[in-house]
Amino acid sequence: MPHLDSQSLGAGVVKRATRLADGRELIYFDDRDTTLPAERAIDARTLDARPETATMRLDVLTGDWITVAASRQNRVMLPGADLDPLAPQTPTNPSEIPSRYDVAVFENRSAAFGPALAAAMDAAPAAPDPPRGLDDLAALGLGRTRTSVGRCEVVCFSPESTGSFGTQSVVRARTVIEAWADRTAALSALPGIEQVFPFENRGEAIGVTLPHPHGQIYAYPYVTPRTQRMLDSIAATGPDMLARMLEFERASERVILAGEHWTAFVPFAARWPLEVHMMPHRHVADFTETSDAERDELAGLYLRLLRGVDALYETPTPYIAAWHQAPVRVGRDTTRLRLELTSPRRAADKLKFLAGSEAAMWAWTAEIPPEASAARLRAAVEGVPL
The missing domain is CATH 3.30.428.10 (HIT-like)
Incomplete structure (x- = not known):
């Protein structure tokens, strides 16, 4: 197991960054009282190439940009705990996270936005028709499209397969808050990003497809309508x-x-x-x-x-x-x-x-x-x- 480069954050939280088998970024955030070792397993899976970046279409009636992301149609839907894609990998569960963790953040494979522009990350493909700034996005017209550049990340609050933010300890909640701040800074620095949004969907009535305690962070290429x-x-x-x-x-x-x-x-x-x-x-x-x-x-x-x-x-x-x-x-x-x-x-x-x-x-x-x-x-x- 390799020893990852680490960075000390606030509240005693330690950040350790690596990459998944297809080049997506994976970041571990260790609690201040963690019992985990510094070493983390390599993601040894053989994965298909990442889906093409989605496309945005302008709704000329409202000025809103609508993302069309066909790859999200095939995302995992309410798997059993033995196939939880957010749990640490086991010999029978080739999940997204190779090692046990306290808090883990990784790029969503079924993303509505991104990968980000090539200049931001060497593993991301070039966007063929990215937004050209806020003035470009504000212009109205029929049939306008742009590549849906940006970033969608998954924030896993716990390695356990059930729960939510509210079921975590105060120490763990503090680690997640530190992760939100760290990722907000990193995503805001990416080319073309205009707004960063951390959130948690909880419950099937909301449309949650994974019961694992987790949230998400969206980095948008525009200022959201709200x-x-x-x-x-x-x-x-x-x-x-x-x-x-x-x-x-x-x-x-x-x-x-x-x-x-x-x-x-x-x-x-x-x-x-x-x-x-x-x-x-x-x-x-x-x-x-x-x-x-x-x-x-x-x-x-x-x-x-x-x-x-x-x-x-x-x-x-x-x-x-x-x-x-x-x-x-x-x-x-x-x-x-x-x-x-x-x-x-x-x-x-x-x-x-x-x-x-x-x-x-x-x-x-x-x-x-x-x-x-x-x-x-x-x-x-x-x-x-x-």
């Missing part, structure tokens, strides 16, 4: 809009929990039956700008929030945990890091489905008042120890 809408609102209302919003929410009855550096709350105009936002008290554009103290506190607060969400019902709640970050090149002085956690679960045995008005016209109706949702969540979180 972020662009927010930038437009900031431009119309003032550069301190998010700071004023946080002050407004912190003074409300919708606060779920708060620490020295972070506050979690149900937003004033929540769309989903279960919706919680969490924001840092000071302006930080993304995870790279958070301090050690902010990361330390976040590890515990985030776990309490997720465990409180699961305490609402007898079975785990499906959710999307979306970490919105400022774009790489625009809006960094006005747009701050924040979590938006949403779930369609409106009762123990009921889900909210997007019907005609919401799905077709983006005109939402909320069935549960945000204040009532906040009261239930606050009680649940208060009863959850770490």
